[in-house]
Amino acid sequence: MKIGVICEGHTDRAVISKILKGLKGIDSSQIVPLRPDYSRDETDLAVNPVDSFGSWTNVREECLNREKISRFLSIEDQGIIIIQVDSAESHEFGVTKPEKNQNYSSVLRQRIIEKINEWLDNEFLDETIYAVAIEETEAWILTIYESRDSTTSADPKARLKRILSKKGVKYTHNLEGFSDISDKFSKRKNFAKEKYLTFNQSLADFCQEVEDKL
Amino acid sequence: MDVLISNFNSYETSKLLTCKLFFNWLDKITLDKHDENKLEGYKLGKSSSTLYFHDRFMQKKNNLFSAENANEGILHVIFYLALFISNKTPDFFAIDNIETALNPKLCRSLIKELTKLSQERGKQAIVTTHNPAILDGLNLHDDSQRLFEVYRTDEGATEVRRIKFKKGVSAKNLKLSEMWMEGLLGAVPNSF
Secondary structure (H helix, E strand, O other), X not given: OEEEXXXXXXXXXXXXXXXXXXXXXXOHHHEEEEEOOOOOOHHHXXXXXXXXXXXXXXXXXXXXXXXXXXXXXXXXXXXXEEEEEXXXXXHHHOOOOOOOOOOHHHHHHHHHHHHHHHHOOOOOOOOEEEEEEOOOHHHHHHHHHOOOOOOOOOOHHHHHHHHHHHHOOOOOOOHHHHHHHOHXXXXXXXXXXXXXXXXXXXXXXXXXXXXXXX | OHHHHHOOOHHHHHHHHHHHXXXXXXXXXXXXXXXXXXXXXXXXXXXXOOEEEEEOOOOXXXXXXXXXXXXXXXXXXXXXXXXXXXXXXXOEXXXXXXOOOOOHHHHXXXXXXXXXXXXHHOOEEEEOOOOHHHHHHOOOOOOOOOEEEEEEOOOOOEEEEEEOEOOOOOOOOXXXXXXXXXXXXXXXXXXX
């Protein structure tokens, strides 16, 4: 089955693809990027070089519009979409952050899901899997490289950079680079052995939803 | 191709002339069976083709040119039409990259014409393309016209998937070419 992915950036899709491979054996050829995309050509970008990739704005647009989602789901063997956002920007879109306690991750995730559903006008609820990373997708990758809770990391992006640099792992901030550094997610045995899910609640919640819906 | 066309009966010839619709400059097609035009300097190369075209816009006394001087597009279109029209060609064949040298709008009309001819003339063809415009000539609600995506898996295996709309889907409000460009049909690289 083909799975459509609406996400903030290509790097997020790279991580999601690896997780789907590890948990469900889904080949990357089955992952269809719905956002970000090349919705504007180079001629338009030359005169108005607004970054068309990523961010909540683009995810929100796609959810409000829903045409592309409908078209994707209109084809046989295409029944699931994954919507990914990082929580880092959530306050700018009317999602208030909860108190920082042990339920912080789950409560914030739920609030973001409610916001996404509001954008979707509560359509496609059965067909949608929510990949909400608290605070950034880098926090999920951190679980591969250090055995400690990454949910509370103040700046997962910077921490991942620091940790990988210490370990001598070089990577680029693009699809290929993030595919490489999250490759361990692509083997189911690693999830059991390395206990990734115990180090990040939002990763665990996403994986649970994948197990339930796919 | 010349030999094939020169042996067309009147019905086949009339069918072949549908290509005039696709090329507004084309006045008529002739076959110079005895290669007389060559002696008059119409064919300077080594081509053995006896196919000639008359341009509608050029002066009548100077509007004849040989296949070797014609654009590739018309030669390809005539070849495809001849394949589907002739009763001497196989019933089952394949065409690779059918869009080569063709205008995007022509791609759509050509495919529509070829699907019609395939029904009329009892032909079945596998056609490959890398051009979205080709898809717009297909009617996927007709089960005899089928669209497949060919792709490679993580392990390098080549797989084929039929693109089919779910039951109950009527108007998708977007051309298949645009759906392909949007990535909704697969068959696009995702690595860049």
